[in-house]
Each structure stands twice: as C-alpha cells, then as structure tokens.
Amino acid sequence: MFDIPFPIIEDLSMQVAHAYGMIQPGASDTSAVRATFVIDPExxxxxxxxxxMTNGRSVDEFLRLVQALQTSEKHKVATPEAWVPGADVIVPPPKTVEEARQRKDEGFQYTDWYFSTKKIV
Known part of the structure; x- marks a missing residue:
C-alpha cells in the first residue's frame, strides 16, 4: 500500500459531482467527467x-500548471502557454517611462515598451 498525500473523495451519491458541475451534459446522468481542481493552501x-470520460489526462500538464501557479504567486509574474520552470516569465508592464528604461539595463527582454519578459532564478 502507498500513502496518498492529498485528499481523494468518494462520491457514490453524486452530490459532489452535481455541486461542482462534473456531469457531462448529454453523456450520462450518472457518470461524472474527470475533473481536477487545484486549490491553494488558503x-x-x-x-x-x-x-x-473518452480522453486521458496528463499528469505532467497538471504538475506544470501547479508549478506555473506557484511561480506566478511567488514572483508576481505571468507564465505563457507551455511555460516550464526555467523559461522566461511575463512581467507586469512598467508604470512609468523611467521604469521601462531601467528594465533594459536589468536584463528584461522587450517585445514592445509595455510587454517584457525575464528569466527568474
């Protein structure tokens, strides 16, 4: 036996599936879609x-999503599509022209004055 370090619920009554909209319309009245919810520590x-039910899920994509959420929260940045740890992140736009000028000297990459990315360590 293995310990599972996260909660798993049994929903024989389908009360949770109905409450969270997990019944696929037109597919079944009793078969829930497979859903994954990412809930933060708060x-x-x-x-x-x-x-x-007809398609598989990617555990690697769920892990990438959690890492992206954690990175965004910790560094106050956004992560682009297909982002992986170590790739550039999107930073909020500069608030002033002077801040935009300073960023050029701090290793930011620019697409335009308001859209820039950077590496985080």
Whole structure:
C-alpha cells in the first residue's frame, strides 16, 4: 500500500459531482467527467480542468500548471502557454517611462515598451 498525500473523495451519491458541475451534459446522468481542481493552501480554487470520460489526462500538464501557479504567486509574474520552470516569465508592464528604461539595463527582454519578459532564478 502507498500513502496518498492529498485528499481523494468518494462520491457514490453524486452530490459532489452535481455541486461542482462534473456531469457531462448529454453523456450520462450518472457518470461524472474527470475533473481536477487545484486549490491553494488558503482554500481558494485556482484552476479547474475537465476531461470527458473518452480522453486521458496528463499528469505532467497538471504538475506544470501547479508549478506555473506557484511561480506566478511567488514572483508576481505571468507564465505563457507551455511555460516550464526555467523559461522566461511575463512581467507586469512598467508604470512609468523611467521604469521601462531601467528594465533594459536589468536584463528584461522587450517585445514592445509595455510587454517584457525575464528569466527568474
């Protein structure tokens, strides 16, 4: 036996599936879609990913999503599509022209004056 370090719920009554909208319309009245909810330590729902019963899920993508959420929270940045740890992140736009000028000397990469990326360590 293995210990599972996260909560798993049994939902024989389908009360949770109905409450969270996990029943796929037109597919079944009793078969829930496969859903993954990412909930932060404060209990806030940060992401919901739904897959129909006919398609598999990617554990690697869920891990990437959690890492992206943690990186965004820690560094106050955004992560682009397909971002992986070590790749550039998107930084908030500069608030002033002077801040934009300073960023050029601090290793930021620019697409335009308001859109820049950087590496985080």
């Amino acid at each position: 209990g806030a729902l940060r992401a919901m990913v739904y897959y129909p």
